[in-house]
């Protein structure tokens with residue numbers, strides 16, 4: 531029996547601000563010893579400010595925590611002291627983010643945004659704000675001509691940056707199709723995800739993840755991506771912002787509605803979606819792909835399926851007729867998808883990801 535999925539709002543983009551610690555001040559100090567009238571300078575250096583890092587962690591799978599906590603500060607370095615005591619360095623601050631987070635940064639006064647890192651594997655780590663150097667104490671400024679310098683440096687300020695974090699879904703299989711094709715119905719059937727399903731296009735506004743458990747030791751993550759339409763690669767519809775989620779999947783399943791009620795041309799739908807993928811990022815079409823010809827329970831014009839088969843055959847894509855409503859044919863399609871995932875190095879660690887993350891109650 532499937533368990534209703536926890537409803538987690540899917541947050542995949544967030545802006546945060548990170549400030550590294552300032553360096554500590556260098557000290558001005560002179561030795562004081564009995565019977566030594568003028569001791570030499572002994573002001574120590576300031577400690578370095580703490581730097582800020584981002585690190586990819588398998589224990590997180592959304593950026594939601596940053597919505598409530600968008601500012602981070604690393605501690606400053608301590609000031610230098612007399613007797614050549616260097617101030618203590620500020621501790622570094624390591625902020626954990628989900629694996630698959632892409633990091634951009636821009637200056638706080640609104641300059642250009644640059645790509646800093648793509649934290650795509652566990653343990654990947656990047657320096658995002660460098661701590662300020664500690665200032666030198668006066669002991670460092672003694673020369674043969676100035677044996678008693680009164681000069682020391684202030685610490686340097688730490689860097690502050692605005693970061694834009696973007697999480698690409700880590701799914702093994704992406705379900706792509708026209709709006710209303712039935713991708714949400716399919717993910718609801720094959721996983722614990724419970725997205726909203728309705729008989730109108732653009733029901734799904736954010737991607738849904740679900741884990742498919744084929745057998746005890748065979749599971750993989752599927753993403754139901756909002757519907758794509760012609761022009762999606764240029765920003766038409768909702769698809770564009772989610773096409774990048776598709777980039778991370780190993781296998782693509784084209785969900786094509788073959789029911790008569792749709793009034794659509796299934797062969798054309800397949801061609802259009804593939805062209806959008808191609809225009810968005812051509813290497814996407816090199817992914818292993820299959821076609822799920824869905825809604826066969828409502829197929830009363832068999833030539834619709836035949837024309838889809840012909841189009842798919844010319845592209846060398848296998849076709850799996852199925853119904854997300856009755857479940858007919860679904861198992862065969864999943865077995866084929868699994869073979870493709872396995873051939874591409876096996877699934878990502880599904881255990882670390884949310885099971886059945888849905889976008890609607």
Ligand SMILES: Nc1nc2c(ncn2[C@@H]2O[C@H](COP(=O)(O)OP(=O)(O)OP(=O)(O)O)[C@@H](O)[C@H]2O)c(=O)[nH]1
Pocket residue numbers: 707708709710711712713714715716726727728729730731732733734735756757789824825826827828852853854855856
């Ligand atoms: N008869 C039949 N209807 C289906 C099947 N799969 C989906 N539907 C219906 O098709 C409509 C759209 O289904 P969804 O699963 O919401 O489609 P979607 O692709 O997620 O649509 P968007 O999120 O709007 O892009 C709903 O009314 C479903 O009940 C199927 O296998 N057979």
Ligand SMILES: [Mg+2]
Pocket residue numbers: 713714715725726727733734
């Ligand atoms: Mg949907």
